[in-house]
Structure formats: structure tokens, C-alpha cells
Amino acid sequence: MATRRGFLAGLAALALPCPSWADVGAPAFLAAAKAGEDYLLHGLNETGDSLFSLSLPARGHAAAAHPSRPLAVAFARRPGTYAVVIDCRTGTETARLTPPEGRQFNGHGVFSADGATLYTSEVIADGSEGRIGLWETSSFRRIGEWASGGIGPHDMKRLGDRLVVANGGIATDPKDRSKLNIDSMRPNLSLIGPDGGLVEQAELETGLHQNSIRHLALDPAGEVAFAMQWEGDAANPVPLLGLWTPGAPPVLCPAPEAEALRMKGYAGSIAWSGDEIALTSPKGGVAMIFASTGAHLATVERPDICGVAVLAGGGFLASDGAGGLSGLSSKGLVRLSQQALSWDNHLVALG
Template sequence: MQRRSFLASLLAASTLPRLGWADAGSPAFLAAAKDATGAFVLHGLSAQGETVFALPLPARGHAATAHPTRPEAVAFARRPGTYALVIDCARGTQVARLTPPAGRQFNGHGTFSADGATLYTSEVEAEGSAGRIGLWDATANYARIGEWASGGIGPHDLKRLPLSDDLIIANGGIQTDPTDRRKLNIATMRPNLARLSPGGEILSQAELPPDLAQNSIRHLALLPDGRVAFAMQWEGDPADPVPLLGLWDNGALTLCPPPETEAYVMQGYAGSIAHSPTLDALAITSPKGGAVQVFATDGRFVATHRRPDACGVAAGPGGFIVTDGNGAISTLDAAGLLPRRSTALSWDNHLVALAI
């Protein structure tokens, strides 16, 4: 009878409908926000910026990543974070709440392996900010299965390189106090980009030149030709008009300075980055400067567009979609940057496009 009951249960489970992203409303983007009551929420947005689902977060969110096949999103806390929330976006339920091991903190970003079996999370050791990449088994309720060295101090964004399971890591180089986020090593910081194999081996690393060693590498965008664009945040003299965009090409770094007057607009801070296949262009945002700058994919400066507290940016129909802390959702295309939708939300740093 026990065997018969077990087989019946197995058969019933196998006939349950398998949910996909269409069951979650086919969102085009994920974005964390704070609503009018002060609550923190993860939103799934349509290509037009309409909310298709909104799920609560336990504290301020930062970025998110989507499972490649299942309608699951992992929302990450703002660094230094103590939660990563796995959410079933179709059912509106929590699948798992991830907590970093003792002595570790989440650092705001993560990504999946190509087959969706493994979640990778950017982490730091609380004391010293040595970088770690956490490994979580997405086939076993996201159990922790190991960690790798990130190849630097203070890793932030990470991406899986196309057509592989190699990872590219933005090691920001900043050691921070584990309680109050004070920056402790600005004079000696050494940011880098590190490429890791599927086994965690550091295949290559690329550092900025010494005169730009205080330019913290923070966020990444993948280009279709295999290159990686990266956005930086300047920790040096505010009077220095440094480039905030760079390109990584199989280990070689190229910096992309705008005209000097345009460099000052960004106030030394690029908060997010995206590539638009439609425009074949890159955009970096500055909530501090209230601006979005567009570059060609060869690094040539194209234009600056003004938008107060603009930070989230992702590829969208016709070009880019931009979110800001005042609740607006804007389009940025050949016609310029135009607000399209107003919400009662304060959008957080990132707008994550779902490539599913």
C-alpha cells in the first residue's frame, strides 16, 4: 500500500502543470523600489513599464536576477546585505530565503549558471572585505554548496559570459567597515576585473592604471561580440574629470573618457550601465549628477541627457528604459530621454532586463 501510494503521488506530481514566465505575466524587467508607505517591494514590469507583479521585500533591495527557465527571481539586499530572497513570481510566494554564512555579507548582485542549476552570489568577508563568490544549488532548494575567491576586494556585480559558464567579476577594490559602510582603504585600493572558470579558477585579471586605481569598478554590461562594458565610481579628488566607462576585451582594458565638461556632469559616479542592441550603444547613469550618458560601443561619447536621480537603466524597445528615485519611468532613444510613466515609487539603483 505504501508503494502504491508513493507511485500515485509521483504520478500526480508529474502531471502538475509546469509554470513558466508567462504565468508571471511575462515581465520584461525586475526592479526594487520603496512605496509610499515606506515598504520595500520587488516589481516585475512590462516592456512599457507597467507593473505585472509586486512582491514584498524584507529590507531595501538592490539588484535581482532571474532563473533562465523557471519563473523565479532572486532579489538581493543592498550591500552589505543579509538576505537574498528567492521568489516564485508566478505564485507570488517565497521559495527560499538565503542567508550568507557566518562572517560573510551579500554584496548586492548574483547570476545563474547557463543551465540554471547554480546561483552565484557576490559576497565579502565582513572583516577585510576579501571577495567571495557563493555557490547555491538551485535544484535543491538553494542549499549552499561552496564558495570561490573572487580575485579581489569588494566584488559587486558579476555576469556569466555568453556561450560559457565563465564568470566576469567586478572587484570594486574598496574595503568597508562591516557595520557602517565606511571606506577604509581608499589610498591603497586596487579594483580589477576577474574572469573565473566554471570550477572557480581565476583565468585572468585586469587592473586599472595606477593613476586611476581609485576608480572603483562596480557594474557590468555584456556586449554581443564578447566584450564587457564596465561602470566605475571615482573615490579620488572630485576635481579630477575621470572616465567612468571602460571596455574589457579578453583581458585588455580600454577607458572611454567623455569631453571634460561632460565628465563633470556625472560627479564621479556611475550608478548603473546597460547595452542597447537596437541603438548599438551603451548608457551609464548618475543619480548624483542627475544624468544619463550615451556612448557608442567603441567608446566614443554621444550625448548627455538630464534626469534627476536617474539610476536604473536597461535595454528596451527603441533603445533604453530609465528609472529614477522620483518614480518616473522614461524611454531613451534616438528622440532623446522622455518620461513615459509616473509612479508613487522610489525606484532603487537597478532595472534588470529579463533575457528569458
Template sequence: MMQRRAFLATLAAACAPRLTWADVGSPAFLAAGKLGQTFHLHALSATGESLFQIPLPGRGHAAAAHPTRAEAVAFARRPGTFAMVIDCATGAVTHRLTPPPELQFNGHGAFSADGTLLMTSEVMADTSQGRIGLWDTRAYTRLTDWPSHGIGPHEIRLRPDGTLAVANGGIQTDPVDRTKLNIPTMRPNLSLLTPDGTLLDQMSLPDLPQNSIRHLALMGDTIAFAMQWEGDLAEPVPQLGLWQPGTAPVLCTPAPEEAFTMQGYAGSVAATDSRLLVTSPKGGAAMIFGSDGTNIATHRRADLCGAATHAGGFLLTDGLGAIWAADDDGLTRLGAGDTAWDNHLVSLGTTA
């Protein structure tokens, strides 16, 4: 009887009409935020206006947007045990995902190009060994999980060729209080998985083993990766790199006068066809680089973190409630409010 009910529920979910992003006002971005003591997921317009907001049970981190239907998955700040599937037409939570007991979500996820699968960044609670969870999006049932081929995977990005880029941060943490347990021996990497989860290629930085690879952006065939330095900051350390699989990585070095601006911490990265932008809430700055890794500009604003592409440039959010447009020439404030924006801004630029 239960198997029959599960089948009928899956069939009903598959056959139900699904609204597109255009049906809910064509939002351009998703962002988590805090207002007072409450947490929400916001849909933002191309100019940063909040079109609607949906309550979350706790602090959000990143979100994943379904490629066609008006549906988003909001992830708890890592390590977390909830990911909420939200119908953005009604605001209803249609599914609440929970990883297997030995696993924790780690803040990020990505849909397959056709939207039939959701992939989630996860860690083994006791060891921080990485897994990629796979979910069938018809009724959000869990199918299986793959090794991430590293410790502490964080952001994952699906490339146009169907391969999955995984930022394995390399840090083992206590499952309760997030104490970092292996800083002297950490070995982050950037792994590339085939559509069936096989390791295709992998990049590491043996000369900078304490530069935790955390966040990713795509620039054609090139993967931009943002890092957080876990060692002593006696000398400047690059927080942005570029990797084209099959070649050696290129590290993006700021101008000498800006060498310590990011204070060893990159919060988000975004890319256009010709520009890369990396934010540092710790340093209160956003840095723009060319596609060859040349530092073009540095713009300052306290607690900048969220970043996404916007009208040939970038849209940024900060923890003080402001939303900014950014280009080579500077920052332009688009709006401000009482919502303290969290770390990430998710673009819906490819949705229908």
C-alpha cells in the same frame, strides 16, 4: 532522520511543477522600490507598468531572475545578510538565504545558464575580501564559495561562454557602518573566472587606482564596466570602460563639455549590440556611447539610476518614481508614480 527529511525536501522541490515567466504575464524587468516606509520587488512590463509587487523586509538593491521558471532572488542593499527567493507566481518567499557567519551578501547575484546554480557576490565581513557563493537551486542549499580575486566584489555577470565576470570594487569597508577604510591603497579589478571558479584573466587600471569598478554589462565578447571615483575630482575621470579579455581596456571619455557631468559616479550600465548607456544619479544624467567608446548623447533627469535594454534602446528608472525610454535622441516618459525606484533594473529578456 534529519538527513532523510532533507533528502525528501530536496526531491520534492526538484519534482514540483514550476511555472515559467510566461505563466505570470511575461514581465520584462525586475526592480526594487520604496513606497512610503515599505519596500517591494516589482515585476515590470516592457512599457514599465508594474504587473505585481512583492514585499521585502528592507531596502532591496538588485535581483537575479531564474532563466526559465518564474522565480527571482531579491538581494538586500549591501552589505546585507538576506537574499529572498520569491515564487513570482504566488508572491511566496520560498527560501531566505543567509551567508555563513563571517560573510555578507554584497548586493548582486547571477544564475547559471541552466538555472541549477545561483552565484552570489559576497565579502568577508572583517576584511572585505571577496567570495562568490554557490547555491544549489533545487532547494537553495549552499554548496561552497570561491575567491573573487579581489576586495569588495559587487556586480557579477555570467557570459555566454560560461565564464563569470566579477567587478571587484577594491574598497574595504567597516562591516557595520560602511566607512571606507583603504581609499589611499585601494586596487579594484575586473576578474574573469572559469565555470569552476579558477581565475582566467584579470584587468586593472594602475593609473586610476581609485576608480572603483562596480557594475557590468555584456556586449558580445566585450565587458562594459561602470566605475565610481573615490579620489579628488580636480580633473575629469572616465566612469565607463570596455574590456575584451586578453586585450587592454578602453576608457570611454565624454565630450569635453560633459566631462564633469557624472560627478565621478556611475550607478548602472546597460548595453545593446551597438550602444552603451551609463547612468549617474549623482550627476542627474544618462550618457550613451557607441561600441567604440564614442560619446553620442547625454540626457538629463534628476536621480536616474536603473538601466536595462529595451526595444533596441533602453529603459531607465529614477528615484522620483518615473520610468523612461531612452535612445540617442532623448528620454520619453512612460509612466510615473509614488514608488521611489532603487539603483537597478534587471532585464528578463532571455527568460522563457
């Protein structure tokens, strides 16, 4: 039976403000890193300063931030066996997600708009058929899964109440990541409805079926920019940036051939800020800036540059494997900070 004391305690709890990202200094970005032999997740402000650093059990890749609570989920590099739920106020691990038997995490995830559900990018280990794992976020219990619409899903973004999934098309060995189907791979973009059904799918033309679709960025109007990694002839440069508006075919955005060759067929990360799109290549040591129309504007050099995200005031923040964080625009790079660590592939913007 409820008591008056318990009732009043409940009212007091309801009156308390819910913890928010402001409680940890309002970080703007999350980024995985390696320092010595330690794997870490950092929360960064707009100028590249680290506000907190949390331990990870193994190499990290991307992360997902809860839309309102100071809670983040860090994902292992694919094929992954962990996702760590972290209370960013205390720096403590509050839960660890393990994929079901026969599944592997694939490096990315995203929360629903209300924060009640976490969606995780996954594959069936044998054959790399794509899955989207569903986890409720009060206790991070798995509540189901959906088909991703293809082989080897990687990045996912929330588009309203739907998900856009980059199905890379590559089947990999579950142990050593070796690629098993390069001759027959078929990447696609899949739009998944709120019930898990496939709403729409876009594929590349036949001659570009070896252009693996890996990472995504959205503009406020709902257009999708996608970054690719070319598995074909390295001497034959192909577009690594594409644009897709659901309901229309994808449009590829070629760079001038000499500039395209500098990317070495590999786009590692992508971000969309206003009228510009940034595409990075750690293998080429360059970042390309495109107009939102898809026209190439500039190529900027920086060894091992990969992570990129939008700055609140416009332009981009970029990270590199030597520990540098820089402002990035079509005018070049401006160094913001330097740390004794190696940033991993991605910067994840909060908000």
C-alpha cells in the same frame, strides 16, 4: 515498494508543463523600490507597467531571475544580510538566504545557464576580501564558495560558462559602510572559470587605481562594458566607462570634459543595447549614451536617474528616484509611467 497509483501519478507529473515566466504575465524587468516605509520588488513589462509587487524585509538593490522558472532572488543593499527567493506566480517567499558567519552579501548575483546554481557576490566582513557564494537551487542550500579575485566584489555577469566579476577594490567597515583603503585600493575585473579558478584578470593603470569598478554589461560577442565610481579628486574628471575583451587590456572611454564633470564621478548603472551603451549618474542627474566603440554620443538630463536596462525593440528603459520610468536613447527621454514610489538603483532585464 512503488505502487501502480504512485507510478501513474509520477507520469502525470512529468507530463505537466513546467511553470514559466509566462505564468506571471511575462515580465521584462525586475526592480527594487520603496513606497512609504515599505520595501518592494516589482515585475515590470516593456512599457513600465507593474505586473506584480512583492514585499522585501529591508532595502533592496539588484535581483537575479532564474533563466526558465518564474523565480527571482532579490538581494539586500550591501552590506547585506538577506537574499529572498520569491515564487513570482504566487508572490510568496519560498526561501531566505543568509550569508555564513563572517560573510556579507554585496548586492548582486546571477544564475548558471541551466539554473541549477545561484552565484552570490559576497565579502568577508573583516577586510572585504571577495567571495562568490554557491547555492544549489532545488532547496537553495549553500554548497561552497570561490574567491572573487579581489576586494569588494559587486556586480557579476555570466559569460558562457564563466563569470566576470567587478571587484570594486574598496574595503568597507562592515557596520557603517565607511571606506577604509581609498589610498591603496586596487579594483579589477576577474574572469572566473567553471571550476572557480581565476582565468584572467584586468586592472586599471596606476593613476586610476581609485576608479572603483562597480557594474557590468555584456554584448552578444562577449565584450564587457564596465561602469566606475571615482574616489579621487572630484575636480579631476576621469572616464567612468571602460570596455574589456578578455585576452586584451581594458580600454577606457572618456567623455568630453564638460560632460564628464556632470557625472560627478559616479556611474550608478550600465546597459548595452545594440550599438549603444547607457551610463547613468543619479548624483549628476544625467545619463550618458556612448557608441559601442566608446565614443560619447549624448548626455540626457533626469534628476536621480539610475536604473537602466535594454528594451526588446532597442534602446533603454530607465528608472529614477521620483518613480518615473522612461524610454532612453541618444535622442532623449520619453516618459512611459509614473508611480508613487522611489525606484532603487537597478533594473534587471529578464531573458
